[in-house]
Amino acid sequence: MSARTENIALDTQLVWMTCGVDAGYQVLLAPPAIGKTWVDLLEGAFPNFEIGGHGLRHVEINYEGGKALALAFFDPHHCDASSRPIKHFMLLLGVSENVFKKAQQLSIPLLLQQLEPAFMVICKASRYSSEQEICRTANEQQTHRNIRLEFSAKNAQPSPKSVKNPTKTNMPALLTETEQSTEALFMPTWLIWLFAIVIMVGVATGIWFNWQV
Numbered sequence: 001m002s003a004r005t006e007n008i009a010l011d012t013q014l015v016w017m018t019c020g021v022d023a024g025y026q027v028l029l030a031p032p033a034i035g036k037t038w039v040d041l042l043e044g045a046f047p048n049f050e051i052g053g054h055g056l057r058h059v060e061i062n063y064e065g066g067k068a069l070a071l072a073f074f075d076p077h078h079c080d081a082s083s084r085p086i087k088h089f090m091l092l093l094g095v096s097e098n099v100f101k102k103a104q105q106l107s108i109p110l111l112l113q114q115l116e117p118a119f120m121v122i123c124k125a126s127r128y129s130s131e132q133e134i135c136r137t138a139n140e141q142q143t144h145r146n147i148r149l150e151f152s153a154k155n156a157q158p159s160p161k162s163v164k165n166p167t168k169t170n171m172p173a174l175l176t177e178t179e180q181s182t183e184a185l186f187m188p189t190w191l192i193w194l195f196a197i198v199i200m201v202g203v204a205t206g207i208w209f210n211w212q213v
Helices: 038-045 097-101 108-114 116-124 131-141 168-185 189-212
Strands: 005-009 014-018 026-029 057-063 066-079 085-093 146-150
Touching: 014 038, 014 116, 026 116, 026 131, 038 057, 038 066, 038 085, 066 108, 108 116, 108 146, 116 131
Parallel strands: none
Antiparallel strands: 005 146, 014 026, 014 085, 057 066, 066 085
């Protein structure tokens, strides 16, 4: 089994409470309750059945049968008759430590996809349907009895880009460009002499003009 997947048995390891469009909240799939009812355990994990934000919430709880992972999340696609997102509450019983460690990375879409046959039963149920009838039909429709839990990989942090020092092979090119720029600033010798002659002629002309005045 991959480190990113885990299998659970539907009949012994999953407790699922949810509602439909018209049908109210109830335990839809679960093994026989022991001691405290499953609803009590879920409410203990999530007081007043409040989820808070839209992300996955998970709590580790202890019960008479051992340790369980409690999950709570909103349905990404379905709302009830009052246009409120449907809530899902689950208990994963007897799972490995790997599931507890990676709970936040659990793929909710894949989990709900596998449970869709049972979920469609309560989604379409009337508010007048009994809980027993909904549970019985959901169990009959849910043919997949082994559920695969899949965990996404952690987002890899991008490594900072390293800045390389200039290599020796780049240095001659840089020096050549500098030398070319310096050479471009020098004037030819003949042009310097031409400027000097023009200046001298100008000075001489000015002196001669002053004498005439």
